[in-house]
Amino acid sequence: MIVKDAVCPFCGCLCDDIEVEVEDDRVVAVTNACELGTTKFMGEKRLKNPILRYGDEWKDITYDTAIRYAADMLLSAERPLLYGWSGTHGEAQCVGVHMAELVRGVIDNTSSVCHGPSILAIQEVGHPGCTLGVVKNRADLVIYWGSNPIDAHPRHLSRYTRYAEGFFLENAFRDRKVIVVDVRKTETANIADEFVRIKPGGDYAVLSALRAIVQGKTDTIPRTVAGVTREQLVRVANLCKSAKFGAVYFGLGLTMTPGKYKNIRNAIELVSELSRHTKFTISAMRGHYNVYGSNEVNTWMTGYPFGIDFSRGIAFYNPGETTAVDILARKECDAALIVGSDPAAHFPRKCLEHLADIPVVQLDPYPNATTAFCNVQIPVAVTGIDAEGTAYRMDGVPIRTRRVLSTDYLSDREVLSRMYALMQEAQER
Amino acid sequence: MKVTLAMKPAAKSFISIEAESIVPKNFLDGTDLSVWRGNRELRLDEVFSVLVEGDADRSEDVEVVLSGETFRLKRVGEYMDGGRITILGNIGMHCGNFMSGGIIEVRGNADGWLGREMAGGAIVCRGDAADYCAAGYRGGRKGMTGGTVEVFGSTGDFLAESIAGGTVTVHGNSGDMAGAEMRGGTLVVHGDCRRPGANMKEGSCYVYGTVQGMLPTFRKIGTVQHGGRTLIRFAGDLANRGKGNLFVKDYEYLD
Known part of the structure; x- marks a missing residue:
């Protein structure tokens, strides 16, 4: 028997297009799911x-x-x-x-x-978020900050961002830019248009610097901030400001590093600042x-x-x-x-x-x-x-x-x- | 009136005891008070040996002295508005929450949230204070609004978070993000600390030691003389409104 449109109970993506083949009350094959989801379905x-x-x-x-x-x-x-x-x-x-x-x-x-700090930050400054469908169809800029979806949420990229079709994007793969911010060059960083490498513990400083740059206060920013050059920060700020619709997805690289919920608060306040120039949203890459x-x-x-x-x-x-x-x-x-x-x-x-x-x-x-x-x-x-x-x-x-x-x-x-x-x-x- | 509360040795448990009833005012009506260990309500004399000497008509004349293993006691002095509490040893979380008057002296160390959302009065801690000393509550806009907190040891992270008024002085070092979201009041750290004044709006923060991981969004204004010290003055946090003052002896960026 084949069950269509099953929902994968692994990660926060909750993919709802899985096909599961069942024989004698055992799962024998899984289609559409990533490796993580398949393993869970086949679990014995x-x-x-x-x-x-x-x-x-x-x-x-x-x-x-x-x-x-x-x-x-x-x-x-x-x-x-x-x-x-x-x-x-x-x-x-x-x-x-x-x-x-x-x-x-x-x-x-x-x-x-995991994302407790994200909730603490949301309680302080609110959550300018949206559903994944909105990002899929509209976002022409996606930022993955301290998250590595290729390993942790494998189908996030194919269903909603990098490799997804977008209703309001003519050629989504070409028109959609991806920025990855992390302390090391992850698998996801390899497919990014722009990779920002931050020294461990430097996320808060980089977010503050970006907020100041978006407000036009570039002159006070030091030449490098936590390993990132001012030129790159200005380039990232400009990419964000010139996007039609931007979406930030952050992971535990931001919630569980020094500063914790203040990092998230800073990211949310950056998104609020960017929303004075264009449309920007932010959401957490939830795990379970x-x-x-x-x-x-x-x-x-x-x-x-x-x-x-x-x-x-x-x-x-x-x-x-x-x-x-x-x-x-x-x-x-x-x-x-x-x-x-x-x-x-x-x-x-x-x-x-x-x-x-x-x-x-x-x-x-x-x-x-x-x-x-x-x-x-x-x-x-x-x-x-x-x-x-x-x-x-x-x-x-x-x-x-x-x-x-x-x-x-x-x-x-x-x-x-x-x-x-x-x-x-x-x-x- | 002097009330001495000597904590009886705990039989087994490390479960903390919530004792918001221990405020000088309550002892004017006797010692028939209760405290909570987990979900169990206990009479005050089940937990403490209680000794009352003299009498008083107003809370200003009441002194409460706590001794024994008081590090498991939470919320002592919550909503205190007068009188004095002296803790001979260490004290648990939330000591002096919302206090508006009187004096609390901690001879040992204090656990998290010492003097949370305090509005007046004074807290003196002779030892170290843990995280969130003189801070606000989760999601709250304003932390401490008045009074003084003085810590002779060091403090943990998020010292005086969201402080909006009053004075906090730390004679040792402070941890990460001292004075985060500061919007008023005065914070003085005699030792070193990390990333002070993050996202501050207003108020003044002094660091007489070295600032590590100085945030890039503070504009250097010049040097000032302050109590015989030469300090570098910054305005910030420029990521926010940028009207706060940060004075530091020395600083290093995470560059």
Whole structure:
């Protein structure tokens, strides 16, 4: 059987033109997806049933036992941490927020270690953004700043920028200019019309310099700024000003380098400045396929996009204090529920030391690095493969992922709803 | 009146204790107060050995002394409007949030957001202060609007972010982006710091040491004499409105 127009649950591009060939409830071929997406669709070696750590061994347990274990763990904790959420669908995220409020815990998603700074900057100065379709059809200048789509979002270039057709561009490939700004010559830099190489940690200075140049204050700018010559800065500023429609896409090279959210704020303010001359937009290259969705769900339910602390009964938000890395490093939680992410593969050692000391339950289809820190792992269906649900693309467009095959696995939403029902019962008693 | 709060040793947990009830004014009505450890509400005497000496009619006459492992205590002195709090050791995050009067003295180090969005009064920290000392809140336009903060050690990053009034003095070094988004007030760093005054609109920032990674968008105006020192004067941040004053002893660009 061939499933057409499947949605790829890998990166924030959420490509919705995938063809998946299924035989005997297994994916045997994938067309249109990039290598990353294909690998995800073809993924195997899932956990068969929930497992419980028993001394030095793993014991197979039932879903009921595993769900009861997680509910009891969260209910008895003084400050439980509910982390992850980017690798699951919006319906499950909703249950997660309800659960965090009920047990008065902290709910945080992976944006606290990726584009959290982008959101902090947006909270300061707003977000002049647009959907990917607008960029595809109109943009004649695209800037990739601190992001490397060839490796991380492979089809971003072919679907929306460098290699895409544009409705309002006569010859998109020729008319569309691409500028890449990075600290090293990446694969994406090789296909750029202009490559700006910045010394590590120099993004803020270069953005400030560009803002001043766009305002016509070129004379005060030193001859070089963080390794970039003034001539190149002036050339880039002119390319931007003479574009009909410009779009900036930035990645973790900007959010996770010194200055963090101030880098993004500076980039947004550069875009605002350029919009006095022409049309310019800026957007984040979101990583997980539904990390944007977890920000959306959290925001509409609690008022804040990530790092929400319910311990006092109301939502309190302060990244740097109520975010997973900070809480774990300071040993400020006493239990953790991990859903749809792998913190053990990404967090600093100090955080993992605390994760090893507290009870941890993980919902994940596959054994991963976090499995080593778990007391219980509950395998679930994969959204977009054997579960369906809503995900948000990197530009904020909600897309319903489809189920391409059926298995007996419960979805994240089903497992979490049962957990939540147990908690409500216990609360009423 | 003197209230001595000696923290009882914590049995197991590193979970911080939110103690916004510890402000001099509240002790005028006794010590029947509560604090929070995670999602659990605790009586003040479950966490501290409480000793009250003398009495008082107004918060100006109340002194609160905190001792023990107070580095896990958050929000002490929040909305304080008079009196005195002395912390003999280290203090946790958000000490002196929104304070409008009185004095807080920290003999040890202070954690993040010391004196966040402070409007008046004075904070003295004898040790180091962590990130966001005298800063604003996430997404807020104005940080500190009045009062004084003096740190005798060093501070972390984003010192006095969005400061709009008042004076902040740091006798040691400061981290990255001191006085970012500054729109008023005075910031003095006796040691070195990185990228001060980023995107500043107004106000004055003095660095008596060396500025690393000096931003390219400050215009050099000349030298001035200041308290027996010769400082180089800059106007900026030109990326923004450019009406701020930055005075530095020495500087280097990331060129």
